[in-house]
Amino acid sequence: MKVWECPYETEVLQAVQSGQWERLIHSHASVCAICQEVVQVAEWMQVLAATPENEPALPSPAQIWWKAQWLEKQAAGEQATRPIAIFQHVACVVAVLSLVSLSAWKWPEIQGGLNVFKQAWPRDWSLAPLTSLSLSLISLALGLFCTTLIATLYTLLADNGLGKE
Known part of the structure; x- marks a missing residue:
């Protein structure tokens, strides 16, 4: 035993x-x-x-609670803004597709305007021959380009976190 x-x-x-x-x-x-x-x-x-001297002290419970509440609010905010972010991506895709389809649809007018521009510019540095090109077409193309550029830059900066503090 x-x-x-x-x-x-x-x-x-x-x-x-x-x-x-x-x-x-x-x-x-x-x-x-x-x-x-x-x-x-x-x-x-x-x-x-035996506790080593160099160990950091634990944070106070109030600080832990505050951080947990803050993280919860951050997560709720991100979840709430997710549909907006998805819509922004869809809007960027639609804008690019619209610009491409409009350019394809109006390509003969655009090409004609560019030919007029190419012929007129070296000859007399005048923009007078461009008046035959539809001003509304130029305005529409420029507006779509600027809108697409702004939306794309905003989306890229927001996704990379460069616009956030």
């Missing part, structure tokens, strides 16, 4: 905690297997309980 307890176990534990060993306890602990385990476990627990 194995012995699981030692009558000196409590005294050995107190000696490890205080660091003051009596001669009888020290000689007993060196031969008793149970007391040797008590010494090993107690020393390990003391090392574990």
Whole structure:
């Protein structure tokens, strides 16, 4: 039958905690297997309980609560603005497709206007021959280009986080 307890176990534990060993306890602990385990476990627990000086202090519970609330509001805000971001992406795609389809549809007029521009510019540096090109077409193309450019830049900057602080 194995012995699981030692009558000196409590005294050995107190000696490890205080660091003051009596001669009888020290000689007993060196031969008793149970007391040797008590010494090993107690020393390990003391090392574990010792807190290093350089560990940062924990933040206050109020600060943790505030940050959790702030993160929750941030997540709710991002979730609420997600449909807006999706709509912005769709609007950019529609604007680009509109500009491309309008350019394809009106390509003969655009090409004719560019030919007039190409012929007139070197000859007399005058914009008079361009009046044959529809002013509304130029305005529409320029407006669509500017709108597409602004929407694309806004979307890119918002996605990269460059516009956020």
